[in-house]
Amino acid sequence: MAIVAASTAGDREQDSFVPAALERASRFYVAGHRGLVGSAIWRHLEAEGFTDLVGRSSAELDLKDRDAVFAFFAETKPRYVVLAAAKVGGILANNTYPVDFLSDNLRIQVNVLDAAVKYGVERLLFLGSSCIYPRLAPQPIREDSLLTGHLEPTNDAYAIAKIAGILQIQAVRRQYGLPWIAAMPTNLYGPGDNFSPTGSHVLPALIRRYDEAAKSGAPSVTNWGTGTPRREFLHVDDMAAACLHLLENYDGPEQVNVGTGSDVTIREIAETVARVVGFTGETEWDTTKPDGTPQKLLDVSKLAQAGWTAQIGLEDGLRSTVEWYHDHANSIRQ
Template sequence: MELTAKIYVAGHRGLVGSALVRKLQEKGYTNLVYRTSEKVDLRNSDHVLAFFEEEKPEYVFLAAAKVGGIVANNAYPANFIRDNLLIQMNVIDAAYQYGVKKLLFLGSTCIYPKFAPQPINEACLMTGSLEPTNEAYAIAKIAGIKMCEAYNKQYGTNYISVMPTNLYGPNDNFDLETSHVLPALMSKFHAAKVTNQRTVEVWGTGTPRREFLHSEDLADALIYLMQSYDENQLINVGVGKDISIQALAEKIKEVVGFEGQIEFNTTKPDGTPRKLVDVTKINELGWQASISLDEGLKKVYDWFLNHVENTVNVRN
């Protein structure tokens, strides 16, 4: 992928897409193209085809998707399956019609079976039942992976699918109603600190374990894979280490500077006991995550203070 190649980043304003744009620019890529959803609605095939006709990108990072937490996925399953199927179908097919050299499709480890063996290997996809609360999203993403594989088989395209673990970083969603666990905890501890609360409630027992990858590390991995990975099988991206929710809460408490107590509400659900991905495949290719969780949390809290503090939903 030459530094002057025309590269389309779909979803450039999101957590992954914005990190990817920054990392590409940092590495010297000078010919990036992207559009806001207001200008090009990726759910509209006419919009997508017109964009590809105008720009004719050589490489595509498909990071655009309708995403959300458990509440949103459970409440709006039709939106999640419809919008993601349309985005994927339109962009992948347009890439084929306009001769894109290579496309990278972004999946998610949450689309693996709910009770997949740990750590989760790439071969686990479609070997068991999905988590019911995000089944619609998962089915759409699985369809995107299979669409890439089908186009590669029938048309000889070079489309790869990547499965990142839980992500965090700049441009994350910190709204307590819709965010994932790490940004939600950061919002809670910050709100408790500035309002002088004595305690912060954390759902569940604190024993479930999760893996967290900084978006800058993911962006670096995506560029690495675009340059060096051409297989028709999906590939995991993660850090290969997990942490309990209790330990995560303690780390965030320290980073934020909250001096009160943590209270675990054991009447609330824990969710899946553990979710860790097997990163053997990408490590053997020569890539490893470099941002530690301690370093990443400090960077994200600094970003939070500069960009979100005055607008975040601080309800406990």
């Protein structure tokens, strides 16, 4: 990969970089490799023949500790990086702890990206979130909707941190000419998810709620909101495949939406979860609780142009996720 020297103005323009297959023997650091997305990326990279994967748990490396992050990069010198590490949570957690979601994620991103620049990471993918887009963005949401309207207030702090990450990727491209990219996934689910009653996203929360109700014989389940918001869901194994595909086939300053291109209502997804886990009782809706964004469907045209589409159907993905949840009942994040 050729990078031209700095100009007198202090900017660097990217040379004629053309995405190509990554070298399977090169060192590849997956930041957040034990999380939902990171673990799926790790599995996919192993399956694709990568032989020098590097990961550190949060106990081994606190990415909020700048000195520790720089020491780690100095020691390992990865050639490729996927930044999947983040503090994440559902509506309740985001709304209750906005300072934590803003501060922790900003520090993680700045430390990892600055260290990656200093130690010459050639190809890097930053993972954001579809919550970066305005609450009332036209649907389906195009990449150019970024920064065109007000954010959803229940997770605006997290969204601002992720927007800062996108802008840092763009700044690195302008200043250093490095062909780094950013991907914005829709709502993800699958093996390794957080099934905590207070910290999980909507789909794992529904799986746990309906599964426990089915096992206990409860006559009803109560969900937050009205059930009318529409959401798009992508299996995390599809997300992992999309990440490697983008690293090998896409280059550009604009973030790329990653999703399925179709959505369902929360009520519909609840009915599907109930069917998959075998719950036959009633579903009630607590309309005093917030719904969040009315609709969040991504326009995935750019992803399709790059040659990738989702492969795992929602019901099939749910069944495999429920199976994983049952198999790991004693070890899942509570």
